[in-house]
Amino acid sequence: MKVKNLLVAQSGGPTAAINATLAGVVEQAMLSGFNGKIYGGIYGIKGILEENIQDIGKKLASTNDLELLASTPAAALGSCRFKLKEDAQLEQLIQIFRKFEIGYFVYIGGNDSMDTVNRLSAYCAKNNITDISIMGAPKTVDNDLRMTDHTPGFGSAAKFVAVTVSELMRDILVYDKPAVTIVEIMGRDAGWLTAAASLAKINGRAPQLIYLPEVAFDVEKFIADVKRELEKNPAVMVCVSEGIKLGDGRYVFEAGSSLVEKDVFGNAQLSGTASTLTKIVKDALGCKVRAIELNLLQRCASHIASDTDIKESKMLGAKAFAQAFLGISGEMAAIRRVSDSPYKIELVSVPVSQVANLAKEVPMDFLNEEKNNVSEKMTQYLLPLIQGERAIKYKHGLPRHMDLGVLYK
Amino acid sequence: MKVKNLLVAQSGGPTAAINATLAGVVEQAMLSGFNGKIYGGIYGIKGILEENIQDIGKKLASTNDLELLASTPAAALGSCRFKLKEDAQLEQLIQIFRKFEIGYFVYIGGNDSMDTVNRLSAYCAKNNITDISIMGAPKTVDNDLRMTDHTPGFGSAAKFVAVTVSELMRDILVYDKPAVTIVEIMGRDAGWLTAAASLAKINGRAPQLIYLPEVAFDVEKFIADVKRELEKNPAVMVCVSEGIKLGDGRYVFEAGSSLVEKDVFGNAQLSGTASTLTKIVKDALGCKVRAIELNLLQRCASHIASDTDIKESKMLGAKAFAQAFLGISGEMAAIRRVSDSPYKIELVSVPVSQVANLAKEVPMDFLNEEKNNVSEKMTQYLLPLIQGERAIKYKHGLPRHMDLGVLYK
Numbered sequence: 001m002k003v004k005n006l007l008v009a010q011s012g013g014p015t016a017a018i019n020a021t022l023a024g025v026v027e028q029a030m031l032s033g034f035n036g037k038i039y040g041g042i043y044g045i046k047g048i049l050e051e052n053i054q055d056i057g058k059k060l061a062s063t064n065d066l067e068l069l070a071s072t073p074a075a076a077l078g079s080c081r082f083k084l085k086e087d088a089q090l091e092q093l094i095q096i097f098r099k100f101e102i103g104y105f106v107y108i109g110g111n112d113s114m115d116t117v118n119r120l121s122a123y124c125a126k127n128n129i130t131d132i133s134i135m136g137a138p139k140t141v142d143n144d145l146r147m148t149d150h151t152p153g154f155g156s157a158a159k160f161v162a163v164t165v166s167e168l169m170r171d172i173l174v175y176d177k178p179a180v181t182i183v184e185i186m187g188r189d190a191g192w193l194t195a196a197a198s199l200a201k202i203n204g205r206a207p208q209l210i211y212l213p214e215v216a217f218d219v220e221k222f223i224a225d226v227k228r229e230l231e232k233n234p235a236v237m238v239c240v241s242e243g244i245k246l247g248d249g250r251y252v253f254e255a256g257s258s259l260v261e262k263d264v265f266g267n268a269q270l271s272g273t274a275s276t277l278t279k280i281v282k283d284a285l286g287c288k289v290r291a292i293e294l295n296l297l298q299r300c301a302s303h304i305a306s307d308t309d310i311k312e313s314k315m316l317g318a319k320a321f322a323q324a325f326l327g328i329s330g331e332m333a334a335i336r337r338v339s340d341s342p343y344k345i346e347l348v349s350v351p352v353s354q355v356a357n358l359a360k361e362v363p364m365d366f367l368n369e370e371k372n373n374v375s376e377k378m379t380q381y382l383l384p385l386i387q388g389e390r391a392i393k394y395k396h397g398l399p400r401h402m403d404l405g406v407l408y409k
Numbered sequence: 410m411k412v413k414n415l416l417v418a419q420s421g422g423p424t425a426a427i428n429a430t431l432a433g434v435v436e437q438a439m440l441s442g443f444n445g446k447i448y449g450g451i452y453g454i455k456g457i458l459e460e461n462i463q464d465i466g467k468k469l470a471s472t473n474d475l476e477l478l479a480s481t482p483a484a485a486l487g488s489c490r491f492k493l494k495e496d497a498q499l500e501q502l503i504q505i506f507r508k509f510e511i512g513y514f515v516y517i518g519g520n521d522s523m524d525t526v527n528r529l530s531a532y533c534a535k536n537n538i539t540d541i542s543i544m545g546a547p548k549t550v551d552n553d554l555r556m557t558d559h560t561p562g563f564g565s566a567a568k569f570v571a572v573t574v575s576e577l578m579r580d581i582l583v584y585d586k587p588a589v590t591i592v593e594i595m596g597r598d599a600g601w602l603t604a605a606a607s608l609a610k611i612n613g614r615a616p617q618l619i620y621l622p623e624v625a626f627d628v629e630k631f632i633a634d635v636k637r638e639l640e641k642n643p644a645v646m647v648c649v650s651e652g653i654k655l656g657d658g659r660y661v662f663e664a665g666s667s668l669v670e671k672d673v674f675g676n677a678q679l680s681g682t683a684s685t686l687t688k689i690v691k692d693a694l695g696c697k698v699r700a701i702e703l704n705l706l707q708r709c710a711s712h713i714a715s716d717t718d719i720k721e722s723k724m725l726g727a728k729a730f731a732q733a734f735l736g737i738s739g740e741m742a743a744i745r746r747v748s749d750s751p752y753k754i755e756l757v758s759v760p761v762s763q764v765a766n767l768a769k770e771v772p773m774d775f776l777n778e779e780k781n782n783v784s785e786k787m788t789q790y791l792l793p794l795i796q797g798e799r800a801i802k803y804k805h806g807l808p809r810h811m812d813l814g815v816l817y818k
Contacts, residue, residue, distance in 0.1 A: 014583050043585050074579035081584075159806060163712050166807055170483035171709040173816050174423050175490075176452050181705075202807045233817045295701045296590075300580040303572050304712055306806070386806035397568060397715070397795035398575055398611045407582050408642045 004103020004131070006034065006321070008056075009041030009048060010139075011109030011116070012081065014074035015153025016160075016302040017313035018139045019402070021108045022077065023070040024317025025137070026060050032325050039100060042406050044080035045107070045116055049092060053100055054406050068402040070310055071390055073302035076404045084116055090123040097132055104133050104324040108317065110140040110151075114332055115356040121330030122353075133324040136332035136352045137317050141299045143192035144359045147350040148334035152316055153299065155309025155385035158196035160301040161185055162386055164294065165207060165239065166200035172235045173205065179288040180226055180236045180281050184274035186298055188243035189213055191362045193298065196382055197239040198374045208236055208373075213243040214362045215371040217252055222277070223284045225372050230287065242273050252276055303399045307388025312345070319347045343384035413512020413540070415443065415730070417465075418450030418457060419548075420518030420525070421490065423483035424562025425569075425711040426722035427548045428811070430517045431486065432479040433726025434546070435469050441734050448509060451815050453489035454516070454525055458501060462509055463815050477811040479719055480799055482711035485813045493525055499532040506541055513542050513733040517726065519549040519560075523741060524765040530739030531762075542733035545741035545761045546726050550708045552601035553768045556759040557743035561725055562708065564718025564794035567605035569710040570594055571795055573703065574616060574648065575609035581644045582614065588697040589635055589645045589690050593683035595707055597652035598622055600771045602707065605791055606648040607783045617645055617782075622652040623771045624780040626661055631686070632693045634781050639696065651682050661685055712808045716797025721754070728756045752793035 008025045010018050029038055038057035041048035056077070060066055069076060084090065097105065107117050117136040124132055138145050141157035165183060172181045185194040191212025200206040208229040211217060229236045244252050256276035274291035281289045312335060319333035331349045338344035364371075366378040392399045417434045419427050438447055447466035450457040465486070469475055478485060493499065506514065516526050526545040533541055547554050550566035574592060581590045594603040600621025609615040617638040620626060638645045653661050665685035683700035690698045721744060728742035740758045747753035773780075775787040801808045 010583075014580050043583075047585070072579065073576045075583040078585065079583040163807055164706055164710070166810070167482045167709040167711060168705055170481065170810060171423050171705050174419075174452075174484040174488040176456075176487065176817065199805075199807065202805045203810045204812055235817065290705075292704045292706070293702065294706075296577055296580050296699075297573060297701070297703075297706070300576040301573070302576060383805065388806070389801075389803060392798075394798060396608075396611045396792065397797070398572055398608065401575070401579060401612050403613055408585065408644065 003036045003101065005036040005039055005101050006104045007039045007041055007053065007097070007100065007102045008106045009044050009108070010075040010077045010079050011044040011107060011113040012079060012139065013141070013299060014079055015139055015141050015299050016073045016156040016305045017153040017309050018108055019072045019076050020070040020310045020313035021137050021139060021152055021317035023066045024314035025106050025321045027066055028318035028321040032322065034325060036103065039102070040077045040404070040406060043078035044082060045084070046080035046082040047078060048096060049089065051096055056404060056406070059404050065402065068393065068400060070314055071302055071305065071392060071399065072401040073300040076402060078407050083112055084119055087123070090120055093120060094129065103131060104321065106135050106137055106317070106320045106324060108137040108139050111145055111355060111357055111359065114352050117332065118330065118352045118356040124329060133327055133329045135320040135324040135328065136355070137320040138332055138334065141193060142187055142190050144190035145355055146358050146360045147332070147355050149337040149345065150335060150385055152309065152313030154192065155306035156302065157193055157298050158382060159306040159386035160298050160304050161193060161196040161294065162199035163304055165197040166203045166205070168292065169200055169205040169207070169237060172237060176234055177288065178230050178234045179290070180230070180238065181290050181292060182274045182277050183207070183237065183239045184242050184272055184291065184293045185239055186294070187213060187241040189359055189361070191241045194239055194241040195362065195366070195374050195378050198379065199382055199386060207239045209238040210373045211240045211244050212362055212367065213241045213245055215367065216247040217244040218247065219280060223281065226281055227285060230285070238277070240273055240277065244273060303392055305390050306386045307390050308385060310390060315347055319349065323349050340380045340384060412445045412510065414445040414448055414510050415513045415515070416448045416450055416462065416506070416509065416511045417515045418453050418517070419484040419486045419488050420453040420516060420522040421488060421548065422550070422708060423488055424548055424550050424708050425482045425565035425714045426562040426718050427517055428481045428485050429479040429719045429722040430546050430548060430561055430726035432475045433723035434515050434730045436475055437727035437730040441731065443734060445512065448511070449486045449813070449815060452487035453491060454493070455489035455491040456487060457505060458498065460505055465813060465815070468813050474811065477802065477809060479723055480711055480714065480801060480808065481810040482709040485811060487816050492521055493528055496532070499529055502529060503538065512540060513730065515544050515546055515726070515729045515733060517546040517548050520554055520764060520766055520768065523761050526741065527739065527761045527765040533738065542736055542738045544729040544733040544737065545764070546729040547741055547743065550602060551596055551599050553599035553770070554764055555767050555769045556741070556764050558746040558754065559744060559794055561718065561722030563601065564715035565711065566602055566707045567791060568715040568795035569707050569713050570602060570605045570703065571608035572713055574606040575612045575614070577701065578609055578614040578616070578646060581646060585643055586697065587639050587643045588699065589639070589647065590699050590701060591683045591686050592616070592646065592648045593651050593681060593700065593702045594648055595703070596622060596650035598768055598770070600650045603648055603650040604771065604775070604783050604787050607788065608791055608795060616648045618647040619782045620647070620649045620653050621771055621776065622650045622654055624776065625656040626653040627656065628689060632690065635690055636694060639694070647686070649682055649686065653682060712801055714799050715795045716799050717794060719799060724756055728758065732758050749789045749793060
């Protein structure tokens with residue numbers, strides 16, 4: 001029987017855990033009886049179409065390498081934001097797979113990447129190509145994939161958000177003058193990551209107000225909320241998702257210039273959601289207001305990764321390869337939660353067609369009645385995901401990273 | 410002989426290490442033969458003037474408490490930004506000291522706070538008040554105090570900057586399309602903290618360009634620098650101090666709107682240094698550009714504090730109290746570096762008059778010839794300061810913090 005090779009690639013926005021999933025794919029291949037080559041597709045499906053395919057098996061041949069890779073942030077194989085355009089590209093991919101004798105393809109990514117897995121596996125099924133198994137492994141800090149309890153990368157991002165907000169709470173409490181701090185957190189359409197800011201309450205001081213994109217943002221109510229909190233404590237912290245929207249569907253950052261007063265030159269100096277809200281609060285309440293964007297830091301802070309997240313991310317990579325090795329195609333490795341406390345999960349495999357291009361929003365009962373903070377249900381859901389710290393290896397004061405040497409120098 | 414009490418307070422912008430200095434003051438008081446009360450001045454000298462003075466000795470009576478305090482970010486006693494206005498306030502302070510029977514006052518802060526120490530101790534000397542010793546303990550993430558090799562809080566902020574920039578470098582490398590990332594780092598007049606971004610080279614990938622406020626910023630040269638780097642690697646990272654200035658002395662963020670093209674509505678949407686430069690690069694080179702402000706995170710990220718910094722900060726608090734207990738007044742505890750490698754220091758005490766209201770800039774030979782990055786001298790200086798990690802205690806996934814219960818609830 002002909003030897004079949006494995007191709008693995010990463011896609012979409014990087015996370016602190018996507019390399020752990022890669023490590024899981026490689027480790028499972030090493031122990032499963034698989035005897036082909038392990039190829040990495042460099043810069044995702046876009047790189048694969050350009051035949052940027054490299055043998056990475058030799059670069060990851062030790063336990064130490066795999067451990068280090070699992071604690072290295074971002075995508076060691078590079079990434080892309082690329083949706084397959086036409087069926088001709090599917091045929092082109094299969095031809096490239098044939099050239100490199102690929103029998104197993106694992107694509108690690110979010111719902112766009114699951115679209116690729118879905119279309120490519122459907123194309124194979126339709127054309128009776130049965131010797132190539134195509135599996136998806138989930139990834140996204142937004143936690144908005146369906147059919148999985150949560151997504152690799154989310155727990156680490158949530159831990160960074162909770163730790164950082166907890167530290168910022170200490171920082172803003174030191175002055176006795178009224179001041180509002182508005183923290184902008186990733187999440188265009190789903191508020192999961194912003195909700196993680198609420199976990200700062202473990203340390204006794206949590207943001208007083210939290211607004212998610214799932215609830216229409218009411219500017220008047222927001223100002224009233226902030227005013228009421230300022231009367232209780234001079235240091236008020238508000239956490240908002242970048243994607244909060246007005247009742248008419250416009251993003252707050254889009255509507256920005258129409259919501260705030262212009263300066264004497266007619267300029268409205270805005271760039272994002274937090275800075276828009278900063279101006280709104282300053283105009284309405286006249287106190288000191290500061291905007292903080294957590295920006296890319298929240299998705300790449302592997303030094304404070306959740307050990308639970310990294311271990312689960314690795315397991316999902318392993319599961320995805322294990323399924324492919326069994327000949328299963330068109331599915332995604334996923335997590336089913338059995339219980340919150342004690343936290344128990346099962347690893348499952350779900351039809352990728354039920355994941356591709358869809359999104360999972362925060363349910364309304366995960367929020368409080370006022371919809372300006374989370375409910376206990378959200379806390380119970382989030383808490384297990386940020387547990388545990390990695391035993392990070394430091395070199396000269398910095399966490400060590402693994403560089404596969406496949407990206408631009 | 411009458412029992413004398415100790416008063417300790419914190420001032421200026423908080424850091425990840427200012428509580429370690431407080432822990433050092435308290436610990437030294439506990440072991441030195443001192444038998445008075447340990448009072449905290451809440452919200453700095455401003456709170457002391459309002460007699461917001463609380464007995465904190467009992468709250469910090471165990472080794473665990475002191476350890477936890479040393480790893481808690483921001484100022485546990487609160488802080489203020491407040492300069493003494495007139496001599497009447499000095500007299501008022503002495504009267505309050507008399508009321509609380511204060512014999513030792515340790516003020517932890519930056520060069521404004523050292524002005525307070527200087528004026529108050531001079532006032533005592535002039536008025537022949539010999540039974541109150543007034544000492545300063547340094548603090549500032551900016552590292553711009555004179556008469557000390559470096560300042561408490563700087564090493565931890567530098568470690569956060571180096572770790573974060575190292576992680577961001579991984580993140581921006583994943584795409585193969587040209588993109589420039591501009592990271593804005595604290596430092597209005599001194600570039601020390603921005604220079605710490607260069608330490609990411611320990612991980613093999615460092616920002617290609619670094620600009621400090623000590624060098625006049627040349628927009629044309631900057632664009633040429635970025636263009637040249639983009640030709641070598643599609644992912645270019647630029648780190649800038651918030652306080653970089655043009656040749657005419659204006660801050661770049663002030664000059665912003667005159668430097669960039671207006672949009673079709675005549676707006677120039679700017680808020681800070683990085684966002685101004687983002688617009689400049691976008692207009693000049695047309696590629697994707699992203700601004701990242703590290704903001705308050707860099708001064709409060711105690712979860713990734715430098716163990717060297719925390720230990721030295723504690724020692725400086727201890728030294729400040731030890732000097733006061735010897736009857737010394739009008740000085741500041743400081744660090745003299747004996748050697749870089751092996752790293753050796755001495756703890757000294759310096760006249761606070763030579764620190765107050767002055768600043769220490771980065772010397773020109775700590776930069777490269779082009780003045781768009783650091784030199785080896787800077788690396789040798791910075792490297793010892795970020796060494797070592799704290800054994801952080803976690804609770805439910807978050808680093809535990811100590812709350813003295815003296816600030817607004």
